[in-house]
Amino acid sequence: MMLQIPDVLSPDEVAHCRAVIDAAPWVDGNATSGFQAAMAKNNQQLPQDGPAAREVGAIIVQALQANPLFVSAALPHTILPPLFNRYGEGMGFGDHVDNSIRRNPATGAQIRTDLSATLFLSDPDDYDGGELVVDDTYGSHLVKLPAGSLILYPASSLHHVTPVTRGTRTASFFWIQSLVRDDAKRALMLDMDVSIQRLAGQVGQADPSVLALTGTYHNLLRMWAEV
Incomplete structure (x- = not known):
């Protein structure tokens, strides 16, 4: 990327x-x-x-x-x-x-x-x-x-x-x-973050769809992060 x-x-x-x-x-x-x-x-x-x-x-x-x-x-x-x-x-x-x-x-x-x-x-x-x-x-x-x-x-x-x-x-x-060594995984995380911010701007930060996508993002980061 x-x-x-x-x-x-x-x-x-x-x-x-x-x-x-x-x-x-x-x-x-x-x-x-x-x-x-x-x-x-x-x-x-x-x-x-x-x-x-x-x-x-x-x-x-x-x-x-x-x-x-x-x-x-x-x-x-x-x-x-x-x-x-x-x-x-x-x-x-x-x-x-x-x-x-x-x-x-x-x-x-x-x-x-x-x-x-x-x-x-x-x-x-x-x-x-x-x-x-x-x-x-x-x-x-x-x-x-x-x-x-x-x-x-x-x-x-x-x-x-x-x-x-x-x-x-x-x-x-x-x-x-x-934190994430693999370039393809980093690209996916970036795409997800951009999508979360765009969706939050449309429906609000507390909307269930935003919370669900945010949870998925952080679960992936927990799996892939090397700290």
């Missing part, structure tokens, strides 16, 4: 985040790459343990936790601290699949990466190229979203970033361990 989540950050929040990270020092993006990714990767990255990454990462996580669509779609167990990358002219990132396990630098715990997320911090008009291309069973999907919007997709997907030919593409990227 691929899902676009608009307006995770407001324009004012995007402007503040960009002011903080643009003023910080950047390093070679291979600082956090695995062996295979390092062969395909050409970008810059904000040091993940620096004050700018920590400050802006906290803003992003707080916004995600308050976003109903993100919570419903991801069913997050753990959100890894957001990282930040920047692509200038001629930079890109070839085909790769994200690591299945990553270490949470805040806790040292090993985290299963069920979902990958990219939060765009540059508007599409600011650069040419730089599309995120995600391949799945339905083909290739080109993603280039407004600043403040996010794309969520299975971390097992083959994906790449096309070379930037003008301007600079700045984004945050991170991974989520979901």
